[in-house]
Amino acid sequence: xxxxxxxxxxxxxxxxxxxxxxxxxxxxxxxxxxxxxxxxxxxxxxxxxxxxxxxxxxxxxxxxxxxxxxxxxxxxxxxxxxxxxxxxxxxxxxxxxxxxxxxxxxxxxxxxxxxxxxxxxxxxxxxxxxxxxxxxxxxxxxxxxxxxxxxxxxxxxxxxxxxxxxxxxxxxxxxxxxxxxxxxxxxxxxxxxxxxxxxxxxxxxxxxxxxxxxxxxxxxxxxxxxxxxxxxxxxxxxxxxxxxxxxxxxxxxxxxxxxxxxxxxxxxxxxxxxxxxxxxxxxxxxxxxxxxxxxxxxxxxxxxxxxxxxxxxxxxxxxxxxxxxxxxxxxxxxxxxxxxxxxxxxxxxxxxxxxxxxx
Amino acid sequence: xxxxxxxxxxxxxxxxxxxxxxxxxxxxxxxxxxxxxxxxxxxxxxxxxxxxxxxxxxxxxxxxxxxxxxxxxxxxxxxxxxxxxxxxxxxxxxxxxxxx
Numbered sequence: 001x002x003x004x005x006x007x008x009x010x011x012x013x014x015x016x017x018x019x020x021x022x023x024x025x026x027x028x029x030x031x032x033x034x035x036x037x038x039x040x041x042x043x044x045x046x047x048x049x050x051x052x053x054x055x056x057x058x059x060x061x062x063x064x065x066x067x068x069x070x071x072x073x074x075x076x077x078x079x080x081x082x083x084x085x086x087x088x089x090x091x092x093x094x095x096x097x098x099x100x101x102x103x104x105x106x107x108x109x110x111x112x113x114x115x116x117x118x119x120x121x122x123x124x125x126x127x128x129x130x131x132x133x134x135x136x137x138x139x140x141x142x143x144x145x146x147x148x149x150x151x152x153x154x155x156x157x158x159x160x161x162x163x164x165x166x167x168x169x170x171x172x173x174x175x176x177x178x179x180x181x182x183x184x185x186x187x188x189x190x191x192x193x194x195x196x197x198x199x200x201x202x203x204x205x206x207x208x209x210x211x212x213x214x215x216x217x218x219x220x221x222x223x224x225x226x227x228x229x230x231x232x233x234x235x236x237x238x239x240x241x242x243x244x245x246x247x248x249x250x251x252x253x254x255x256x257x258x259x260x261x262x263x264x265x266x267x268x269x270x271x272x273x274x275x276x277x278x279x280x281x282x283x284x285x286x287x288x289x290x291x292x293x294x295x296x297x298x299x300x301x302x303x304x305x306x307x308x309x310x311x312x313x314x315x316x317x318x319x320x321x322x323x324x325x326x327x328x329x330x331x332x333x334x335x336x337x338x339x340x341x342x343x344x345x346x347x348x349x350x351x352x353x354x355x356x357x358x359x
Numbered sequence: 360x361x362x363x364x365x366x367x368x369x370x371x372x373x374x375x376x377x378x379x380x381x382x383x384x385x386x387x388x389x390x391x392x393x394x395x396x397x398x399x400x401x402x403x404x405x406x407x408x409x410x411x412x413x414x415x416x417x418x419x420x421x422x423x424x425x426x427x428x429x430x431x432x433x434x435x436x437x438x439x440x441x442x443x444x445x446x447x448x449x450x451x452x453x454x455x456x457x458x459x
Contacts, residue, residue, distance in 0.1 A: 252414070255421065257455045295449040303414045303421075305451030336453055344441060345448060 003057060007064035014056055014070055020142050021050040024077045027135055028148060032079060035099055041091065044155045045082035051075065074106055074127045077148035085201060086122075086154040086194040093124055093152055100128035103147055121161055122191065123153040156194040160187050221275035230263045233274050242285050243309040246292040252302030262310050265334055269317060280313055284320065287358055288312035294352050311335075315349060319359050325350045360409075362390045371399045376408040379416030388419045395423060400432030407438040412446055424456055435459055 003011065025048045032046055051059075056076065060067075067073055081092050096102070106127040132144050153161065164183060167175070175183075214223045215232040223229050239259070247254045271277055292312050296304070318327040328346035333339070353359050360377035371394060379387050394402060402423070412420075420436070427434050436458045439447070447453045 250414075255451075255455075257451065261454070292449070299446075299449070301414045301417070301446065301450050303417055303450060305454055307454045308449075308451030311451060311454070336458065339459075341441060341444060345445070348445075 003060055004064060007057075007060035010060060010064065010067060010070050010073075011053070011057060014053065014076065017070065017076075017142070017146075018050070020140055020146065021077050023137070023140055024130070024143055024146060024148060025050050025079075027130060027143065028077065028079050028150075031099060031130070031135065032081065035095055036081075039095060041088075041095075042084070043081055043088075043092070044084050045080070045158070047082075048077070048079040050077055071146065074103070074147045075149040077146070078151065079148065080151040080153070080158075082158045083152070083154050085198045086157065087198045089124055089152050089154060093126065096126055096128065096150055096152070099134065100126070100150070101131050103127040103129070106147075121164065121187075122157045123151055123161065126150045126152070154194050156190045156197075160190050215274060220278045221273055223274040225263075225267060225271050225273055225276065227260075227263055229274055230266070231260065233277065234259055238278070238281060239306065239309040239313070242281070242288060242313070243304065243306045245289050246296065246308055246312070247302075247304050249293055249296045250300055250302040252304060255303055255305050257305040257307050259307055259310060261335065262307065262314070265314060265331065268334065269314065280317055284313050284316040287316045287320075287356075290356050291316060291349070291353065291358070294356060316353075316358065319350070319353050360387060362387065364390070364394070366399070369398075370401045370403060373402060373404040374408070375404060375406055378411035379409070379419070380411065380413040381415055384413065384415030384419060387416060388422070391419060391423055395426035400427065400430055402427065402432070402434040404434065404436045405438055406436050406440070406443060409439070409443055412443055414450070417446070417450060417452055420452070420456055433457070 029046070029048045032048075036043060036046070056073070059073070070076065083089055083092055103126075108125045110121055110123045110125065126149070127147050128150050129147055130144050135143070137143055163186075167179075167183070208228055211223055211229050212232045214220075215229060215236070220233075223233075240254075243254045266277060271280070288309065289312070292308065314331055315328060318324075318331060321327070323330075325343070325346040328349060329342045332342040332345060336342075350359075360375065360379050360383050362376070363374040365372045373391070373394075393399070424434055426432075434457065436456060439458055444453075444458065447456065447458060
């Protein structure tokens with residue numbers, strides 16, 4: 001590559017400043033990472049790079065005359081945040097505005113630049129500086145003066161940009177118009193898909209909020225049983241009274257364990273709504289307590305898990321519905337994995353249940 | 360109660376013999392304390408000759424389990440006799456501890 005003298009001088013300046021650029025890259029990555037964590041934002045990707053000498057030389061060869069000095073090139077250091085959804089780009093940009101000093105004259109929202117009948121590169125580019133209030137290193141004062149580029153785009157926008165870059169730049173010949181048209185069609189399709197993903201996410205979040213509020217308001221019969229609703233229901237601590245009563249058999253304590261494994265068990269037991277679980281609690285809590293009393297009284301065991309309440313409720317329901325020992329074995333196998341011992345345990349519980357006239 | 364602890368490559372093998380109750384639970388906790396730190400992340404406990412555990416014993420198993428979970432480790436209790444298994448079942452501990 002043959003560069004003119006002016007471009008060669010810019011390249012020399014680049015070599016001198018390379019350690020500062022590398023330092024900037026590390027600082028920017030760290031600042032962005034902390035900002036995302038503090039705001040509980042999950043992103044699909046966060047990356048930063050310093051432009052390679054080859055890439056800079058290529059840029060200078062094409063349009064070196066535009067730049068008076070290296071400082072006029074604002075993307076020597078670049079960072080990129082890739083969001084999952086397109087509507088998250090605006091959230092990220094708002095955070096970036098708070099975090100960095102933005103050079104608005106050189107920042108571009110490519111999303112707003114496309115004509116209504118055009119599809120293609122959609123991304124938000126901010127040219128920024130690291131404010132001294134945010135990070136300062138007295139040994140590297142240039143760190144707060146040099147500008148860098150921050151790109152923000154969704155995952156699908158990133159896919160399109162990468163593919164377009166690969167196809168467009170690797171090709172030695174000009175791409176024929178029909179292939180360009182195909183790329184544009186793909187851009188339109190991805191833009192639509194991006195919008196749909198955001199829409200679906202909003203709908204699901206809306207559904208979750210509605211269901212959570214139905215659970216909180218006690219409209220249990222209207223709430224279908226699924227993983228989300230069961231989790232919300234558990235927050236109401238529906239089995240606490242029974243668990244406390246069982247623990248009190250030996251003046252003991254309740255250890256809080258995870259009840260989510262019971263979600264699938266309850267589904268298999270034909271529970272359709274949260275209301276079905278509430279009915280099971282109301283109808284069978286006393287029998288479940290009696291069964292636990294028979295097992296724990298006199299043992300001195302003064303610690304039980306929270307799940308022991310649901311376990312005994314399930315046992316009672318199985319026995320009341322007439323599924324017998326086989327039903328109990330299926331329950332234990334589903335909870336703990338298949339084990340020959342479960343037959344003995346089922347038989348013992350079955351006999352205990354007969355003793356207290358449960359069956 | 361007797362306890363034997365052996366480390367073989369990445370795995371720690373523990374053999375329990377006898378009963379864990381109020382008379383020896385403190386000692387049991389001291390014996391397993393080294394397993395609650397360091398690189399003991401995969402613990403296999405043979406309960407073939409364990410004859411009983413009281414709630415004090417259950418609490419030690421719970422401490423060990425919590426310590427391992429916080430370090431992304433795992434613990435398995437195996438060959439438990441039906442009497443000991445019953446203690447884990449009726450207290451609900453079978454829901455939190457892996458027994459094979």
